[in-house]
Amino acid sequence: MTRVLVSGGTGFVGRFIVEHLLANGYEVTVGGRSPPPAGLYSQRVSHVPLRLDADADQACAFDDIYYFVHAAFEHVEGRYRGGEGDDPQGFRRANLDGSVRLFEEARAAGVRRCVFLSSRAVYGDTAAPPLVAETSPAAPDTLYGQVKLATENALKSMADHSFVTTSLRVTGVYGPAGPGRKHKWSDLFSDYIAGRPVPGRIGTEVHGDDVAQAVRLMLETEPARISGQVFNVSDVLTDNREILSFLQAATGCPHPLPPAAEAAEFKTMSTEKLRALGWMPGGRERLAATIRELAGRR
Structure with a gap:
């Protein structure tokens, strides 16, 4: 059984990755500051202490690890863009320098592959x-995007025949949040059900398990097709009106839907490169089914 270390495996996205890998026969170790809470995963996983610290010697975390999936990210709770709060230097040091230190230790320990969870923020909002x-210019206009891009580049520089590296530029992730946790649309659903005003927001979304499927592809695809490369991970362009229309259908809530958001100027991500490897996200059918599932848990 192949052993995978997932940093940030107790986070919202990380939990999907852990569950997906477990379901596909991998032996998963979760790396984080503290062990995962009981019941977070459907199967038992091991835990090793791991943190984003450029000065820490954490090489022992990679003992007997075959693959490393780096999903950990240090930020102000609930915020990625602007996640530096009032400490941009500490934010950069933890997430860039701390990540690079982990990559170096993984490579030195003989880890075969490393997958980094990056973000669509590397393109910036000013992209034309x-x-x-993936060939579009990267022009991050936030510190978050700048740090993600710099981490991508650092990992790419380490790629060789014995250390296969890839970065996944992930868009907004949705799905069940796990036992005792709130999903990303929890407040949106509550506002709509209560009849409170809801703004017309638009964005691109991808289910957490579809992100995890992309991660697994990076672990299983032949190195020549992926090493040193980046891949966009995105699925549907949707807005609050469509999301709440699925909720309305599931609950029978009579409140009016918010106005449709303007889609013409929104920049979507091409995923043809990832789909060419066999990636098949769930599309609107999965979006609707997930909202029905979330509505049933309210």
Whole structure:
């Protein structure tokens, strides 16, 4: 059984990755500051202490590890853009320098592959084309995006025949949050059900398990097709009106839906490169089914 270390495995996205890998026969170790709470996963996982600290010697975390999935990120709770709060230097040091230290220790320990969870924020909001591909210029306009891009580049520079590296530029992630946790649309659903005003927001979304499927592809695809590369991970362009229309259908709530958001200027991400490897996200059918599932848990 192949052993995978997942940093940040107790986080919202990390939990999907851990569950997906477990379901597909991997032996998973979760790396984090503290052990995962009881009942977070459907199966038992091991835990090793791990933190984003450029000065820490954490090489022992990679003992007997075959693959490393780096999903950990230090930020102000609930915020990625602006997640530095009032400490941009500490934010950069933890997330860039701390990540690079982990990559170096993984490579030195003989880890075969490393997958980094990056973000669509590397493109910035000023990118000109309405559709951005991996070949589009990266022009991050937030510290979050700048740090993600710098981490991508550092990992790419380490790629060789014995250390296969890839970065996944992930868009907004949705799905069940796990036992005792609130999903990302919890407040939105509550506002709508209570009849409070809801703004017309638009964005791109991808289910957490579809992100995890992309991660697994990076672990299983032949190195020549992926090493040193980046891949966009995105699925549907949707807005609050469509999301709440699925909730309305599931609950029978009579409140009016918010106005449709303007989609013409929103920049979506091409995923043809990832789909060419066999990636098949759930699309609107999965979006609707997930909202029905979340509505049933209210």
